Amino acid sequence: MLEARLYLLQRASAMLLVPLLLAHLVMILYAIEGGLSAAEILGRTRGNLLWAAFYGLFVTAVAMHAPIGLRNILREWTGWRGRSLDFATLGFGALLLGLGLRAVLAVTV
Amino acid sequence: MQDTADREEMLTVEIWRGREDGALQTYRVPRRESQTVLDVVTWVQRNEEPALAYRFACRVGMCGSCAMQVNGKPRWTCRTHVSRVAENGLLRIEPLANLPRIKDLATDMAPFFEKWQGARGRHEPTRTRHEPMAPVSSESPARKAANAGIECINCAVCYAACDVVGWDENYLGPAALNRAWTLANDERDADKAGLLQAVSQSGGCHSCHSHGSCVEHCPVGLNPTAGIAGLKRMTLAALMKGEL
Ligand code: HEM
Ligand code: SF4
Ligand code: SF4
Ligand code: FES
Numbered sequence: 402m403l404e405a406r407l408y409l410l411q412r413a414s415a416m417l418l419v420p421l422l423l424a425h426l427v428m429i430l431y432a433i434e435g436g437l438s439a440a441e442i443l444g445r446t447r448g449n450l451l452w453a454a455f456y457g458l459f460v461t462a463v464a465m466h467a468p469i470g471l472r473n474i475l476r477e478w479t480g481w482r483g484r485s486l487d488f489a490t491l492g493f494g495a496l497l498l499g500l501g502l503r504a505v506l507a508v509t510v
Numbered sequence: 511m512q513d514t515a516d517r518e519e520m521l522t523v524e525i526w527r528g529r530e531d532g533a534l535q536t537y538r539v540p541r542r543e544s545q546t547v548l549d550v551v552t553w554v555q556r557n558e559e560p561a562l563a564y565r566f567a568c569r570v571g572m573c574g575s576c577a578m579q580v581n582g583k584p585r586w587t588c589r590t591h592v593s594r595v596a597e598n599g600l601l602r603i604e605p606l607a608n609l610p611r612i613k614d615l616a617t618d619m620a621p622f623f624e625k626w627q628g629a630r631g632r633h634e635p636t637r638t639r640h641e642p643m644a645p646v647s648s649e650s651p652a653r654k655a656a657n658a659g660i661e662c663i664n665c666a667v668c669y670a671a672c673d674v675v676g677w678d679e680n681y682l683g684p685a686a687l688n689r690a691w692t693l694a695n696d697e698r699d700a701d702k703a704g705l706l707q708a709v710s711q712s713g714g715c716h717s718c719h720s721h722g723s724c725v726e727h728c729p730v731g732l733n734p735t736a737g738i739a740g741l742k743r744m745t746l747a748a749l750m751k752g753e754l
Contacts, residue, residue, distance in 0.1 A: 402711070402754050403712070404710055404712055405710045405749050405754055408716040408742065473717075476677075476678060477678055478677065
């Protein structure tokens with residue numbers, strides 16, 4: 402059943418997002434407080450598989466979580482229903498995943 | 511002087527007249543002790559507006575037919591005292607929200623009851639009348655969960671209070687899903703798989719945002735939100751086991 406699957410995917414990805422988001426925020430604070438320059442940050446992330454995996458998982462979770470939520474909002478606030486909405490949801494997820502992975506590659510490769 | 515006496519004794523009552531394209535009409539109704547909102551509507555119908563359409567039957571909170579919007583909130587009018595809801599002597603009484611209007615304060619309840627069917631809200635028996643009754647322990651957790659939800663009087667107050675019902679025409683709504691939850695916990699029900707499928711369709715239990723407006727307004731104190739959360743858990747368990 403589509404609705405139950407989407408529900409599961411959204412909640413599971415949200416649970417994944419909690420620790421990832423926290424770690425991400427701590428990282429930002431650390432980088433800024435520590436006064437790391439862009440070059441220093443890139444020096445640490447480039448070629449580091451662990452960072453690639455961390456942010457790869459992060460953008461994948463967001464690419465699953467956000468489009469499902471957006472689909473719910475669109476269904477409730479507009480008359481948009483059915484297959485076209487499902488494909489648009491899929492498209493938005495693919496867009497987020499593409500943009501996200503591009504960013505991850507840019508800082509880790 | 512006359513003015514003060516008048517304000518103490520009289521209520522200003524706005525009542526919806528007509529169908530979707532109707533309008534509020536104002537009446538002056540004498541204030542009585544222990545007066546209910548239904549008493550007010552009945553007074554208007556008997557004294558001012560013989561053609562006023564509205565529904566009631568039991569007048570004691572049993573039948574669920576008298577629900578209306580009172581000052582913007584859905585309420586069972588036969589058990590709602592004017593003293594609790596009047597704002598500065600003013601009552602605005604409108605037909606129940608989220609349902610098509612028929613005339614004045616009467617709504618078409620058909621969509622509400624169709625959704626009970628949509629949620630597979632009818633019992634599918636495991637036994638025939640020729641077999642002995644199934645023994646069900648009143649102490650079993652499932653029976654306790656079912657008991658917590660079975661006193662619904664079908665008043666549709668929760669249905670009118672639910673934003674998601676207003677947004678999504680397919681949403682089954684709190685009462686129908688609450689009914690499905692009681693059946694899902696009924697050991698005598700034969701078609702649990704069918705039930706879980708019915709509540710997992712588009713507009714089923716997964717559309718609920720758990721914001722509890724149904725709980726807040728249910729006049730008999732039921733908790734549809736908890737039942738719907740239970741259905742979500744049950745459907746997810748079935749999904750993991752490949753049974754959905
Ligand atoms: C700690 C991280 C997060 C958690 C725990 C979380 C949790 C949730 C939950 C439980 C819902 C369902 C709400 C409901 O159905 O009533 C939801 C909805 C939603 N989330 Fe997240 N989320 C997180 C991060 C994000 C992020 C990063 C985005 C966007 C990039 C996002 C976008 C959305 C959207 C658009 C909805 C739909 C709104 C709704 O259904 O009411 N979330 N989120
Ligand atoms: S908790 Fe669910 S069913 Fe109850 S009012 Fe909110 S959305 Fe509607
Ligand atoms: S759950 Fe409560 S508010 Fe909803 S129909 Fe039943 S009795 Fe009325
Ligand atoms: S008239 Fe029966 S519940 Fe109000």
